Amino acid sequence: MEGKVAIIDYGVGNLKSVYNAFRYLGSEPVLVNSPKELEGDYIVVPGVGAFGKGMEKLAAFQEVIREKVSEGIPLLGVCLGLHVMFEGSDESPGIRGLGIIKGRVLKIPTELKLPHIGWNYLKVKRQCPLFDGIRGGHVYFVHSYHVSPEEDVVVATTDYGAEVVAAVWRENVFGTQFHPEKSGSLGLKVLHNFLRVKDAL
Amino acid sequence: MLCKRIIPCLDCDLAVPMGRVVKGIEFKQIRYAGVPWELARRYYEEGADEIVFLDITASHERRETMVHVIERTSEMVFVPLTVGGGIRGVEDARKVFNAGADKVAINTAALLDPDLINELARHFGSQACVVAIDAKRRIVGSPQEGEGKVVVDTPEGPCWFECSIYGGREFTGVDAVQWASEVEGRGAGEILLTSVDRDGTTEGYDLPLTKVISERVDIPVIASGGCGFPEHIHEVFKETQASAALAASIFHYGKYTIGEVKEYLRKRGVPVRL
Numbered sequence: 001m002e003g004k005v006a007i008i009d010y011g012v013g014n015l016k017s018v019y020n021a022f023r024y025l026g027s028e029p030v031l032v033n034s035p036k037e038l039e040g041d042y043i044v045v046p047g048v049g050a051f052g053k054g055m056e057k058l059a060a061f062q063e064v065i066r067e068k069v070s071e072g073i074p075l076l077g078v079c080l081g082l083h084v085m086f087e088g089s090d091e092s093p094g095i096r097g098l099g100i101i102k103g104r105v106l107k108i109p110t111e112l113k114l115p116h117i118g119w120n121y122l123k124v125k126r127q128c129p130l131f132d133g134i135r136g137g138h139v140y141f142v143h144s145y146h147v148s149p150e151e152d153v154v155v156a157t158t159d160y161g162a163e164v165v166a167a168v169w170r171e172n173v174f175g176t177q178f179h180p181e182k183s184g185s186l187g188l189k190v191l192h193n194f195l196r197v198k199d200a201l
Numbered sequence: 202m203l204c205k206r207i208i209p210c211l212d213c214d215l216a217v218p219m220g221r222v223v224k225g226i227e228f229k230q231i232r233y234a235g236v237p238w239e240l241a242r243r244y245y246e247e248g249a250d251e252i253v254f255l256d257i258t259a260s261h262e263r264r265e266t267m268v269h270v271i272e273r274t275s276e277m278v279f280v281p282l283t284v285g286g287g288i289r290g291v292e293d294a295r296k297v298f299n300a301g302a303d304k305v306a307i308n309t310a311a312l313l314d315p316d317l318i319n320e321l322a323r324h325f326g327s328q329a330c331v332v333a334i335d336a337k338r339r340i341v342g343s344p345q346e347g348e349g350k351v352v353v354d355t356p357e358g359p360c361w362f363e364c365s366i367y368g369g370r371e372f373t374g375v376d377a378v379q380w381a382s383e384v385e386g387r388g389a390g391e392i393l394l395t396s397v398d399r400d401g402t403t404e405g406y407d408l409p410l411t412k413v414i415s416e417r418v419d420i421p422v423i424a425s426g427g428c429g430f431p432e433h434i435h436e437v438f439k440e441t442q443a444s445a446a447l448a449a450s451i452f453h454y455g456k457y458t459i460g461e462v463k464e465y466l467r468k469r470g471v472p473v474r475l
Contacts, residue, residue, distance in 0.1 A: 013325075013326070021279055119203070160203065
C-alpha cells in the first residue's frame with residue numbers, strides 16, 4: 001500500500017508495534033522525533049502513559065501537528081495519542097492538551113476494576129471510514145481514562161460498566177482508545193482503512 | 202463485557218542460536234516444542250489473546266537472543282507480548298520494549314529488590330509491569346506453623362503458599378498472598394500466578410491459590426501451572442476471579458488449538474474473543 005506514515009516518537013510507550021503494523025500493511029512508516037522532520041501522507045500519534053508527561057514531551061510538536069491537520073493530512077491518535085487531542089484531562093489537571101477536539105479526558109465512571117485491560121467489544125455507532133467493512137468485534141484496551149467530547153465525534157464505544165468512548169472522528173482527525181496495533185486482524189483492518197481515508201474524505 | 206484471556210506461554214531455551222521453545226515438568230525435565238516466533242505466529246493465527254515468552258535460561262549472555270526473538274515476533278504478531286525471565290532492571294526492560302514487547306514479567310528480581318516494581322511502573326507504566334509469582338503449597342500441621350501466614354483450606358488440608366525464585370529452585374519464606382497485595386501497592390499492573398506444585402502436571406490449576414489471590418487484589422490475575430485440558434480453564438474461570446489463563450503444553454503438542462479451547466469456553470458461557 002502506498003503512502004508514508006509519520007509516527008511521532010515523543011518518548012512514550014512502545015512505538016515498535018505501531019511501526020511494525022504499518023509495515024506489515026505495506027506502507028512506509030517512519031519514526032519522527034523532531035518537529036522539523038514531520039512530513040508524511042499520514043500522521044500517527046501513538047503513546048501510553050499519563051496525560052501530563054505525554055503533553056510535556058509532545059510540546060515541541062504542538063504547532064506542526066495543528067498545521068498538518070489544517071492542511072488536511074489524516075491524523076490518527078491512539079490511546080494517549082487520542083487523549084492529547086482534547087483540551088485537558090482529569091489525569092493531569094492544569095495541563096493543556098492540543099485542543100484539536102473540544103472536550104476533556106475523564107476517569108471512566110465504572111464500578112469495575114481500573115485500568116480497563118483486555119479485549120472488549122467494539123460497538124460501531126455510526127459510519128466512519130476507519131470502520132469501513134467492520135460492524136463490530138473485539139479489540140484490545142489498556143486505560144483508566146476516556147474522552148468526553150463536546151462535539152459530535154463519537155463513532156464507536158465499548159461497554160465497561162459504563163459506556164466508554166472507543167473511537168472518534170471529525171474530518172481528517174481520527175482517534176482510537178483501543179490499540180489497533182495490538183488488536184489482531186481486526187486492528188490491522190482499522191489501520192488498513194486509515195491508509196485509505198483520503199479516498200473517503 | 203471484558204473477555205477472559207487465553208494466553209499461550211512459550212518457555213524459551215535461548216542457549217541455542219535462534220532460541221527454542223521447550224516445556225519442563227515441575228520446572229525440571231525438558232521437551233523440545235519449536236521455534237519461538239513460528240509458534241507465536243501460529244498461536245496468533247489460532248486466536249491467542251496475548252503471548253508470554255519466558256526465558257528459562259536466564260543468564261546474561263543470552264539476553265540478546267530474547268531481543269531477537271521479540272523483534273522477529275513483533276513483525277508478524279499483533280497481540281500484546283510479554284517477556285519474563287532474566288529481567289533484572291530498567292535497562293533490561295527497555296531493551297525488550299524497544300524490540301516490540303508490551304509488558305515485562307519479573308519474579309526473582311522483584312523478590313530480591315521490591316523497589317524494582319515501583320521503578321518499572323514509573324518508567325513504563327503499570328500496564329507494562331507484570332509481577333510473576335511462583336507459589337508452592339506448604340501444608341500447615343500445627344497452628345504455630347501457620348503463624349504470620351495466610352492459611353487457606355484446601356482438600357489436602359490447610360496450607361500457606363511460599364514464593365519461590367530462580368524458576369522454582371529456591372524458596373524465600375515469603376507468603377505469596379501477602380506478596381501479591383504488596384506488589385499491587387507498588388504499582389504492578391498484573392500478576393502472573395504460577396503454581397509450582399501443578400506446573401507441568403496437567404492436573405489443573407491450583408484453584409485455592411488462584412481464588413485467594415484473585416479475590417484479594419484488584420489488578421488482573423493470570424492463572425498458570427497445571428493446565429492439561431480445556432476443562433481446567435473453564436474451572437479456573439468459574440471458581441476464581443482470574444482474568445486470564447496461561448497454558449503451554451496443552452497447545453504445544455497439538456492436543457488442542459486455541460480456537461477449540463475458546464469454542465469450548467464460549468459454549469459454557471465464558472466470554473471469550475472468537
